[in-house]
Amino acid sequence: MKKYILSLAVVSLFYTQSDACAWSDPDYDYFNLFTQTIIKDKAYLPFLHNYSSRFYGGYNSSLIPDDNVETWKKFFNNQLSYSETQNLVYKISMNDLNALKNGNPTNPLLQKLGTGFYSKYKEAIDYLIEAKYLEPFMSINYVESENSFYYDRDASRKNATALDYHKTIAALTSLYNAARNPEIKQRYGYQLVRLNHYTRNYDSALQAFKTYVAPIKLKGSVYFMSLDQLAGAQRGLEMNGDANWNFFQVFMNSKDRKESAFVSMKLSDTASFSNIMKRAHTNEEKNMAYFLLGYEDFNNPIPMMEKMYEINPDSEILKVMAARSINELERSYLPTYYYTSEAQKVSAKENSTDNAAKNNSTAQTKPEVKEEKLSFWQKIVRFFKNLFGGSKSEKTGDSAKADQSDDELFSNPDRIPFYNRTGYYYDEKTQDFLDDLEKFTDKTKEKSKDEYWQIADAYLKFLKKDYKGSSEILDDIKTANPEYMEEIKRMKVLNDIVSQPKIDAEYEDHLMKDYAEYFVEKKVKKDTAATDNFDYYGDVPSTADFLKDVIANRYFLQGEDGKSFLMNNKLSDLQYNPNSNLVKSVEEFYRKPNKTQFEQQIIAKNMDSVGNIDAFFSTIYGDRAMRLADFEKAKAYYGKAKNFAGIPRQNYEWTEKNGQTITPKQYAPAEYDGFKNISNLVFGHNVWESFGSPDAESMKAENYTDFPFIKTSMDKLELADALIQLKKIGNGTDEKAAKANQLIGNLLYNTSILGYYRQLFVMDIDNSNGGKYDFWNTDRKNPYKYYYKNFLDTSYIEPDNFDLSINYYQKALKLSNNKEEKARILFQMASAEQGKYYQYEAKAPKDFDYSDPKWSEKEEARQKEMDQLKNQKYRTYFAQLKAQYSDTETTKSLMGSCSYFSYFMR
Known part of the structure; x- marks a missing residue:
């Protein structure tokens, strides 16, 4: 798993399929x-x-639209624009309106309207003055119940009880009676109903509606504003049936009150x-x-x-x-990441169940396969290719993937998009729902005049992989609606790209020529001061993101792993999973001559700041050779890595003023950077096992007197050269040869997953914990099934071969005549043997999980079985040490520093 310099930056990596993390937002997890x-x-x-x-x-x-603003706009004979009306009703102050009334307006809008506007709409302006006076008080007061444990967080806020109730009622009644315009009259009635509601005079509110609102035969926005207040008063009187019905009427007849009316309906x-x-x-x-x-x-x-x-x-x-x-369906068909059981810690039984379910589901939505028409000459060529080139079943790996026909590519069950059973709120009837919804939209589009239903039907056919049927519907739609046109345009692009059997150079040219807007990233200048626009969850998944995933998946299925990887990741990300096969595929793309425009601008741009790219690849290959104890090959690679710029890490800083800033990590002169500054303690042995302590505390140097080429501090080229010399010396038969083999064994163990220097040959900057050091994922050749998205969430570097270190220790044990040294060597061999057991334990079959009601007893029985196996097969050298060297000072010292060994010896 990716490790950053600052821990704040890693929170996004803890997202898991369970979405138990508080940072997960389901509305960001589908396209x-x-x-x-x-x-x-x-x-x-x-x-x-x-x-x-x-x-x-x-x-x-x-x-x-705001119903109230639209009503006022109409009242003023559309003399004002919508925004001007909104300004007049909500923003212009009561004092400004009084200034207009007195003939000396100062507000620019009121000056523009002139004093004649007041003369023409005197009753309306007088009403707005009264409404603006009342508005700050128009909220209901909070009344704490005896069982309440909440408190009024805004106790100082004004509410209707702050008004002189009787005086205000009298004033509003007088204004109501004086008004001549029915609409203005009804507005005063609305204020009377609202005031009574907010002062909890519920009966009076009901009466006010009957007396002042209902008799005026207007059923516009003011009526439903009043009905909203009436329903609130009815709720206060526990007249729930009437309240619900009136809120229902408000919901049905208003535009801007639908959400609040729905909530109020309960x-x-x-x-x-x-x-x-x-x-x-x-x-x-x-x-x-x-x-x-x-x-x-x-x-x-x-x-x-x-x-x-x-x-x-x-x-x-x-x-x-x-x-x-449709949105509900999308969440199962278009997740931002298609999870695969191979990338999760599950049993083989669960794995096969998932695959069977998925294969069954894809069978129901099999895409339309284009008929491959071959000329007579093509048939002859294919015959001889098959005759002399062998069958496809005989080919393996990328070569088999690359030689697939269009039919095979279309029918691949891992070809996204497809139905994904790991979607949110999984319902086993989801696929039936797609069929039923498609039938519904198909018949509705025939009866409705709105093109919406044709678009919906085309989209459902897209989800079912009927790209031809979807495209035919889209081509027939005639519409002038700009939103519809944009959706149709997008869907045509989707159909074109997802229906393409293979992404080859010709099609890549087509992508750049016709759809560059979806792939070429636009530079957006972000205002760092605009913190109000900060989105905690990042950018919402886009159409461009989806298409990038589709292309990455196609490359993966075609065997072009390097291109697939670089569609979703940067070259520097290889450091977190330096898997040899993937690295080789990425390097092949890097060295590919005559790249297409798409490959250059869209894929190769992710060959980001790793410094010297050739040195970066050489370092990874050299590291792998070291882990395989092929020191000569490692030296050859390291010789090409002298310009290695250091493992590319980043520093993350955040300030109130500038927000987040990201800068490349600069390594100190004596700091390990992935190539330089390796201590000779790498040839030593543990004093105690503590990865977090300085190496001088956890490790102890051996006697290097006979090996002057082992420097106090080395780079990897020097280290490989030292190992080659040790290997040559180790071919002898004396104590020096024994020591040389022991030192090689030490280095191989110390740089394994169990060793203090475990970071040296896996492209890591320190030995702190992470996915690279988990045993459970080291046995997978490739846990990715669809493409390399979320690459940093699953580690799959090749496992250590502990037999390599054990073999060198065996040579040392055979050649050594020093009993104390033999005890030390046996302990090191036993430690390496522990690694072999951990590898076995991690991949041992387990046919039950936490949901099993008998999990505890089954787990206990399994653990006993594993312990028995461990003692029978993986305690060989501990047993030998106990039987033959228990009297040595080395053994006694080890019992004091290693609690498990002490327990074993007892």
């Missing part, structure tokens, strides 16, 4: 390719689908819905009631959608339900 917000009636935007909050918030609030039980359905008489009311029921109970909205369809197939709220349904 929102179907734009929900293209619905025409923007008043329903809050009711689109998301998981992270009760209402959808991914839109500009100005898209939802539709938490079947009885509440039944009450609304009984009162619903018009088709519009019934349609809205079905919408609310489908919105609340979203397990399967299609039955409600069918009822809504029967009432009005052109209903805007039916489109909202469809958008929500």
Whole structure:
């Protein structure tokens, strides 16, 4: 797992499939390719689908019109624009309006309107003056109940009880009676209902509505503003049925009050819905009631959608339900990361179950396969290729992947996008839901005049991999709606790219020529001072991100691992998983001549700041050769790595003024940088096992008198050269040869996963813990199944071969005549043997998990079995040490420093 210099930077790496982490947001974990917000009636935007909050918030609030502003704009005969009306109603102060009334306006807008505006709309301006006086007080006071453990955090805030109730009621009543314009009159009635509601005079609020609002036969926004207040008073009187019905009317007839009215309805039980359905008489009311029921109970909205369809197939709220349904499907078909059981710590049984389920699901959504038409000559060429080149089944690895036909590439079950059972809130009927929804949209598009349904149908066919059917629908759509046009354009791009069987050079040229906007990153200048726009979860996944993943997956399936890796990662990321096969594939791409424009601008740009790229690759190869004890090959590689710039790490700093700044790590002159400054203690042995202590405390040097070429501090080239000399000396038969073999064994053990210097040959800067040092993931050849996204979350470097160090120790043991040295060598051999056991234990089969009710007893039995095996097969050298060298000073000293060895000896 990737390690940064500052711990603050690593929090994003702790995200796991379980999403138990508090930093996870489910609305960032799928590609929102179907734009929900293209619905025409923007008043329903809050009711689109998301998981992270009760209402959808991914839109500009100005898209939802303010009913009150629109009503005032109309009242003023559209003399003012919407923004000017909004300014007049909400922002211009009471004093400014009084100045207009007195004939000397100072506000620029009021000066523009002139004193004649007041003369023409005297009653309206007088009402606004009164409304602005009341507005600061128009909230209900907080009353703490005897069981409440909350407190009023804003106890000093004004509320309606701060007004002189009787005086204010009298004034509003007088103004109501004096007003001649019915709309202004109704507005005073609204203020009377609201004042009584907020002062908890609920009965008076009901009476005020009957007396001052209802008699005026206007059913515009003011009426529903008043009805909203009436319903609140009814809730206070526990008239819940009436309150729900009136909130329902507000929800149905207002634009900007839908969200608050829905919350106020409190539709938490079947009885509440039944009450609304009984009162619903018009088709519009019934349609809205079905919408609310489908919105609340979203397990399967299609039955409600069918009822809504029967009432009005052109209903805007039916489109909202469809958008929500598609969004739910997207989360299973288009996750930002396709998890694979191979990359998780699961048993073989679970693994096969997952694959079987996935293969079964993909069979239901098999893409349309293009028929491959071959000419007579092509058939002859293919015949001889098969005759002399061998069958595809005989080929392995990348060569087999690269030689796949279009049919094979299309039918690959790992070809994204596909149904992913690890999506959020997994429902085993999700795929049936896709079929049912497609049938519904297919019939609705025939009856509705809105192109929305054609777009929805085309998108569902895209999810089912029917790219031809999807494209045909899109080509037939005729629309002038700019949002629809943008969605159609995007979907045509999606269909083109995901339906391409193989990404070759010709198609890469097509991508750059026609779709460069999705792949070429645009430089965006960020305002570091605009901290209000900071998004804790990062950027929302985009269409460009999805297409990048698709291309990366195609390369992976085609056997072009290097290109697949670089689509999602930087070259420097190889340091965290320096897997030989992957590194080789990335290097092959690096050295590829005549790269296409796509390869140069989109892929090769991720060959980022590792300094000298050739030295970077050579260091990785040299490290691998060292771990395999091939010191000659390691020296050859290290000889080409003299210009190695150091393991590319970054420093992360954050200040209030500048925000986060990222700078390359600069290594101190004596600091280990991945190549230089290696202590000769690497040939020593443990005094005690503590990775966090300085090496001088944890390690002790051997006697290097006979080996002057072992320097106090070395680089890797010098280290490899020293090992070659030790190996040559080790071919002798004397005590010096014994010591040489022991030193080689020490180095191989000390740089293994168990050793203090475990970081030296795995491209790490220190030995602090991380994914590289987990035994459970070291036995996988490649845990990635779809592409190399989230590369840093799973380590798969090749495992250590502890037999290499044991073999050198055996030579040393055979040649040595010093009993104390033999005891030390045997202890080192026993330590290496421990590593072999840990490797076995990590991959040992386990056919039960935490969900098993008998987990504890099964785990205990398994542990006993493992302990028995450990003592029988992996305690060879401990037993020999105990039997033959228990009387040595070395053994006694080891018993004092190693508690486990002490326990074993007893």
